[in-house]
Amino acid sequence: MRNTIPFLDLVTVHRTLKEELTAVFTKAVDTAGFVGGPMVLEFERDFARFCELPYCVGMANGTDALRLALIAAGIGSGDVVVTVPLTFIATAEAISQAGAQPEFVDIDRQTYTMDPEKLRAYLERSCTRDPLTKRALSKRTGRPVTAVVPVHLYGQMADMDPILELADEFDLTVIEDACQAHGAEYFSKREGRWRRAGSMGRAAAFSFYPGKNLGACGEAGAVVTADESVAVRCQMLRDHGQSQKYVHDMEGYNGRLDAIQAGILSVKLCHLGKWNDERRLVARGYHELFADTEAAVVVPHVPFWSRPVYHLYVVQVANRERLQKELAAVGIGSGIHYPVPLHLAKPYESLGFGSGSFPVAEEAAAQVLSLPMFPDLSSEDQYRVVKEIVQSVGTRRSGARA
Numbered sequence: 001m002r003n004t005i006p007f008l009d010l011v012t013v014h015r016t017l018k019e020e021l022t023a024v025f026t027k028a029v030d031t032a033g034f035v036g037g038p039m040v041l042e043f044e045r046d047f048a049r050f051c052e053l054p055y056c057v058g059m060a061n062g063t064d065a066l067r068l069a070l071i072a073a074g075i076g077s078g079d080v081v082v083t084v085p086l087t088f089i090a091t092a093e094a095i096s097q098a099g100a101q102p103e104f105v106d107i108d109r110q111t112y113t114m115d116p117e118k119l120r121a122y123l124e125r126s127c128t129r130d131p132l133t134k135r136a137l138s139k140r141t142g143r144p145v146t147a148v149v150p151v152h153l154y155g156q157m158a159d160m161d162p163i164l165e166l167a168d169e170f171d172l173t174v175i176e177d178a179c180q181a182h183g184a185e186y187f188s189k190r191e192g193r194w195r196r197a198g199s200m201g202r203a204a205a206f207s208f209y210p211g212k213n214l215g216a217c218g219e220a221g222a223v224v225t226a227d228e229s230v231a232v233r234c235q236m237l238r239d240h241g242q243s244q245k246y247v248h249d250m251e252g253y254n255g256r257l258d259a260i261q262a263g264i265l266s267v268k269l270c271h272l273g274k275w276n277d278e279r280r281l282v283a284r285g286y287h288e289l290f291a292d293t294e295a296a297v298v299v300p301h302v303p304f305w306s307r308p309v310y311h312l313y314v315v316q317v318a319n320r321e322r323l324q325k326e327l328a329a330v331g332i333g334s335g336i337h338y339p340v341p342l343h344l345a346k347p348y349e350s351l352g353f354g355s356g357s358f359p360v361a362e363e364a365a366a367q368v369l370s371l372p373m374f375p376d377l378s379s380e381d382q383y384r385v386v387k388e389i390v391q392s393v394g395t396r397r398s399g400a401r402a
């Protein structure tokens with residue numbers, strides 16, 4: 001029996017770090033420091049530095065981070081916030097649960113991230129312009145569009161320069177969903193330098209769910225920002241609106257990062273750069289194997305302005321369901337991110353964007369398949385994955401099997 005190749009191996013990495021990780025638990029038990037305290041502060045300091053920013057506020061998870069970042073940036077009821085349909089549902093949940101209404105613009109066919117031209121078309125054609133505030137007013141609801149949430153999907157940043165230019169022109173707050181992009185980089189032509197994911201908008205949300213490039217041993221997240229007032233509001237919002245103990249300046253939430261997870265994240269953060277490099281090597285391996293075999297798959301596209309961190313390695317194939325089944329039959333795991341674009345998901349049906357509203361996202365949702373991707377994936381296993389895929393889908397020359 002051949003080995004199975006998991007979609008994601010979370011066992012090996014934690015086994016390797018077991019002593020350091022259990023030492024964190026021992027420290028928390030010895031000091032009874034379970035929520036807040038020095039381990040949280042230390043991680044916040046180090047992760048802010050990693051993102052090349054002054055502030056990081058630890059949160060209970062990525063969804064809380066995104067919701068509280070929006071609220072802290074002043075987004076709330078009566079606002080429209082624009083994002084993309086091809087993302088995890090948390091992106092849209094955070095927008096509605098901040099009190100705003102999500103609306104969508106389509107993605108770029110090659111990068112799967114927000115298409116800036118579609119954002120412009122939305123602002124110019126699906127909105128009218130408020131003559132006083134220069135803000136765009138959604139024609140669907142008459143409400144002002146106050147923010148945009150680009151999603152750095154699969155570990156690759158959205159094309160931020162033109163998005164930021166539109167944000168300037170239309171007075172939009174930019175909150176980055178960087179939950180899949182720890183350490184990804186974007187070459188800003190406006191600034192003539194590489195920028196880290198999370199450092200380009202007013203604030204950004206990260207998730208440390210176990211399967212993310214930086215994952216806790218449980219739930220965790222963070223907001224990063226260069227804006228001190230946003231950081232301070234996030235600190236209060238995550239802790240019942242407290243400025244001091246039992247002094248509540250506003251109503252907040254319980255969205256705190258616990259100390260054990262922070263300690264674990266500090267241990268793992270030391271390895272993140274190396275792990276991201278290993279993911280890039282795995283991606284390069286796939287790329288070369290697919291090119292050599294002329295497999296009938298669409299491989300990820302990396303524009304000159306992007307240094308992705310391959311949270312996922314996503315290909316497109318014509319007959320995905322069959323391929324996924326055939327891979328499973330030979331013990332190879334895979335995933336679909338995401339099968340239903342959000343505008344067609346039940347909670348957002350009432351927004352009235354029907355099928356055909358965002359054709360690029362809809363086509364991607366029907367064809368994307370995420371292959372095994374993690375730092376320890378061996379080249380032998382990758383070779384087997386590609387061989388099985390070629391057997392299933394054929395080559396470009398033979399044409400995909402019908």
Ligand SMILES: *Cc1c(COP(=O)(O)O)cnc(C)c1O
Pocket residue numbers: 061062063064087088090091151177179180206207208209220221
């Ligand atoms: C994981 C993820 C989130 C939510 O993070 P949680 O920690 O699971 O709450 C939000 N957006 C995207 C794109 C994600 O991948």
